[in-house]
Amino acid sequence: MKSTIILLFGVCILFCSCHEEKKQEEQSHTIKMEKENQPISELSIYNLPSVWTTQNNKEIELKELKGNVLVMVMIYTSCKAACPRLVADMRSIASQIPEAKKNNVKLILVSIDPETDTPQRLKKFSIENDMKSDQWVFLRGSKEDTREFAAVLAVNYKKISPMDFSHSNIISVFDQKGELAHQQEGLGVNNKETVSKIIELAH
Amino acid sequence: MNSLLKTVTISIIFSILITSVLAQTQGMVTVKGGVYIPLYGVDSTAVKINSFLMDVHPVSNTDFSIFIQKYPEWKRNTVKRLFADKNYLMLWETDNTLGDQLHPNAPITNVSWFAAKKYCECLGKRLPTVDEWEYAAMADEHITDARKKETYNQYILEWYEAPKSFNNTIGSTFKNYWGIYDLHGLVWEWTMDFNSVLISGESRKDVDKDSNLFCGSAAVGASDLMNYAAFMRYAFRGSVKANYAIRNLGFRCVKDIDIVP
Structure with missing residues (x-):
């Protein structure tokens, strides 16, 4: 059963990795955005x-x-x-x-x-x-x-x-x-x- | 009974695991590495290419629609101007849909280098280097290097003259030696280091080999003055900027082959 769990976990990593990365990226991005007073302009x-x-x-x-x-x-x-x-x-x-x-x-x-x-x-x-x-x-x-x-x-x-x-x-x-x-x-x-x-x- | 269930579960999970690994390299084929002399090389000498996986087809409109649903920051209405000019996905009917004008299976075009790069990264892939792209693209149906074949060059040049080939669907041109379609005949393609082409100091000018504009400009001479088609590709790469979105410029991805120790 333990191996099943490990496998399931592996599957999840494979499927979700890019998505997770994006979430983290977004999170850290929002934190940093909050630090800045002004939004960053389009061409910056x-x-x-x-x-x-x-x-x-x-x-x-x-x-x-x-x-x-x-x-x-x-x-x-x-x-x-x-x-x-x-x-x-x-x-x-x-x-x-x-x-x-x-x-x-x-x-x-x-x-x-x-x-x-x-x-x-x-x-x-x-x-x-x-x-x-x-x-x-x-x-x-x-x-x-x-x-x-x-x-x-x-x-x-x-x-x-x-x-x-x-x-x-x-x-x-x-x-x-x-x-x-x-x-x-x-x-x-x-x-x-x-x-x-x-x-x-x-x- | 319990052990049977366990076996079944494990085998199902295994097959999911395998297919998901395969999914990442699905639609890719191996281009076997080797040594070749590119039009513009390191002191015009041979360049060594490691084996790599390349997408069989260019990225299609449908593929790209899926990408922007997942990464809405790359939609036409949200993308930053730094990363894509105003021609980005210009012919889409709305910010989300292709509309009737664009064939779902036609190659995606009007995409910037930044968008192409991000697309590949999100699939665990990357854009090919100029050297890798040229290496894969010198193969015709039968041999790995058809650059000396007059008919092959003729084919490419005739395509450069043919209008609106970007409306055709992916896979509609010939399958080359490696099993790759559409490197010639459909759209031009972004490369990771397109801005390594030194035809002028600033990428939008066309002054050749001015030693005031380049450091080491004597070394950027061409190796094969007969390869006019390649000249055109290098000139094109040298003339674009990373945020340009152009009607006949698409892309495909490649992937390094993991070396098993």
Whole structure:
């Protein structure tokens, strides 16, 4: 009889698993929704449920960044060609944000190589590149979540060898609600427009 | 008597157990792994594909109706704009029903990548990678790699020119070597990493190989300049965004084969 019960239980797990998952998802979702005062808008990246790890080995959900203007770029730390220039672009943008508005702007670098870019490695990279203040956030997530996030940013990337990736060089600006406000494409392009958009949004 | 009852109960439960396991892989066939050179590969060299299970047919309108009843957040009126543009399920008569215009057995189209991905995940499956899809789709009725066959390429290109094939029902084209239908001839299909196609820096532009837009762009040359049909597929993938819902773009799911230790 005991075995029958175990079997029944097994059957239930098989049948209900996806449903259960959904219920749990819904529950945790409602709890989190209650925490937020404002509903998340339709086009907001805060609709993405993914969990990320920062350079300080802290787990965060994107929506914890809500209320900030976000400047985002996707890179990988072992990159030798374009990424140093993208990183330089990010630093150049950061340096043009007035001191008074700095607290409302987060500069975010998302790794497209989560296997190699451990939190320790990201931390080291942040120190080497003088991106130590709280304003800089490095994120790494699962391969799937990274692919999904890139899909949202319209960033394309592909692993082209064990060490290297091809990727689009795009810097994206998101407003306080998490909606895409501006994108700058290419390397070493004039970032005047990007900077003025950030200043306009941050208040 | 009691023991007989017990045996019967156990055997019934066992059969339910087995069928429910089968149900998850029902309608799927094994694509045996191997090595092949994709149009755009890692330094244009061979890519290794592990064996995987693939849906025999693309997901149908009926399949998708069942999904949205279970997951109402993917209905036309409730889906978030971030995840699907306004063309999502556009031709459905209502938010819940297909209506007369759409055949229940036609492939689902006007679905975004996010919706396709979620559908597969809820069945314990996933979307195929570009490499997996191309690998399965290079087979014709008889051989695993028919890319060099002129008639095969001709067939695919003729379909690309044929209008409104998305109205046809699933299973209406040929069955390929693996036992899979409709990879060519019905609708185009979403892939997990469609955004790994680097034809331009930003996915909606069509500038080729600009080293300012890409890191490592010298490596994204094509391996087979004759494969025009594949070019079109890669170009299409490179031109769409994940929330696009397009009339001739559907999907099917795949599953990893669990390796018994």
